[in-house]
Amino acid sequence: VPLDPLDEATTATLAARLRNADTIDPELAARLWAETEGNPLFVIEVLRAGVSPDRSQAALTPTMRAVLGARLGQLPDGARRLAEVAAVIGRPFSVGLLVSATGIGEPALVDHLDELWRRRIIRDQGLTYDFSHDKLRAVALEMLSPARRRQLHRAVAEAIAVEFHNDLDAASAALAAHYDQAGMVEPAIDAYRVAGARAVAVSALDEAVTMFRRALSLLAELPPSPGRDALELAIQIALGSPLVALEGYGSRGAHQLYERALSLCRKLHRAVDPPILRGLGLARLQGCRFDECSELGQALVDHESHDPIARTEGRYLLGVSAFWRGDLARARQYLEGAIDAYDVSHRHEHLALYAQDPKAVCLVRLAWVDLWAGDAGRADERARSALELAVDLDHLMTLWYVLTYAAIIAAESEDLVRLAELLGDAELLEKRLPMRYLMIVGEALRGWLDVCKGSPGGIDRIVRSVARSRIDGESLHLTYTLLLLARARGMAGELREGRAAIREGLSLSHRRNQGYLEAELWRVDGELAYRSGEAEAAAASLHNAVELASQQGAGWLELRALHSFANRFPDQTVREQLGDLVETIPSGHDLPAFRAATDLLSEPG
Structure with a gap:
């Protein structure tokens, strides 16, 4: 007797009764419903197999496999083959794509679709269809031989290419996956590169990193050649922008990426590409190797390509490395030079290759120079201009950078109202893009704000930030978080502990210049x-x-x-x-x- 699926609440009630409990954990209930889609038999089977809220256990049990396999095995040949193609396409699928992938005329194909619909294998979703349960699709895929699956993935990829011929880039992620599964290595690499670039453009950074890394993995299947190395270099450069946005330039992954890119340039006997110099420079900066950062910044300014984008980025490196050394005059010179040289028509290239807008970034860093030099009003104006520009761009890494340094400026101006506003904006931004290495600074600033407001937990927040800086290798801002900790200890009367934080900060300052x-x-x-x-x-x-x-x-x-x-x-x-x-x-x-x-x-x- 066919049973309609249970809704989420009823699924949770059934699960609780099967466990002899009044209720079950809400996260477990949500996963259970997602895995079973309310099928009572599947609820029973999944609970018997054991399921946790964190998706660490598979939920497709042998009984479920047998039941679903039997349902699929009873289908007429035409309907079963159509279900196989639909399973390869994924969820959901359109009639047009099925026609293109199978070569079956629409009237005959509709007959097969009706058979699948009558047997509750698929369900109608208006303009598309979907499997009535994801487990049906999973079992249909398992029943395919490797050769048959590759053949179908190729057919689906070709069908997608026809359907989206006017805008192939829009289908690049799906094309890449199907080319990959079809064993079509070179088309898959090309499609992954396009999909990664599109993901970067909309700040889908995790997706972008996944796409570029899969392209690099597939490159290993190509025979060694200069062309292969040049392609790897291009992908490594493209990967750099989203990777550093997620992990920071000081991360191990970023360091390995830019060192590998550098070795590829040498292997190809070509000048080091500007994005690699910039990536290596910021990696040196994060490691507080300021002289080396300056050398790489100068190399960008003097690059044989005479690239104006590279020169702007080089002046940025020279300006921030001078600031960290305490050379305010040179910092001002280079940061103002970067702003003056900035060409808005090159904005897209800056964002795609260097992960941030240099005008907004240099404005907020120049604001800190202004404050230290004694012009707090000008510092506030510049910081607000930088933030306005970053908000208009809606480029998340740029916005994170500007918010972080604008908050530092507010804290050092002792403008607690402004500091609270900026930290509130940063909390909202965390939900869109958590940037771990900048969040460490934000945590210390929130702790400082708490201390200034008399909250007893503020010192603990700063302590956690300092600890995370050490663990995560976020050393660039460690002296600043130690300063905040020392001030907070002093306000709490913990004078000995405060001086210990100062001594560590001074020691770091001297060792690192x-x-x-x-x-x-x-x-x-x-x-x-x-x-x-x-x-x-x-x-x-x-x-x-x-x-x-x-x-x-x-x-x-x-x-x-x-x-x-x-x-x-x-x-x-x-x-x-x-x-x-x-x-x-x-x-x-x-x-x-x-x-x-x-x-x-x-x-x-």
């Missing part, structure tokens, strides 16, 4: 040392902070350092230095750091 934060690390150390009763050490640290900030032209950091020094160690000379500096600060007069300095100066000396 990462000087952009050194003045602020010394300032916070001075504050913590003073509160610990170590006046001499505090004075030495604050002196270091003032000297370093002055040398770097970091007016904002010098303002903070001089304020701390004058506040802890009243001295007329220091007050005069602070007063002179305050006169040169063009904006940010409503921010806490500036107000604290002017309030101190207004007190009797």
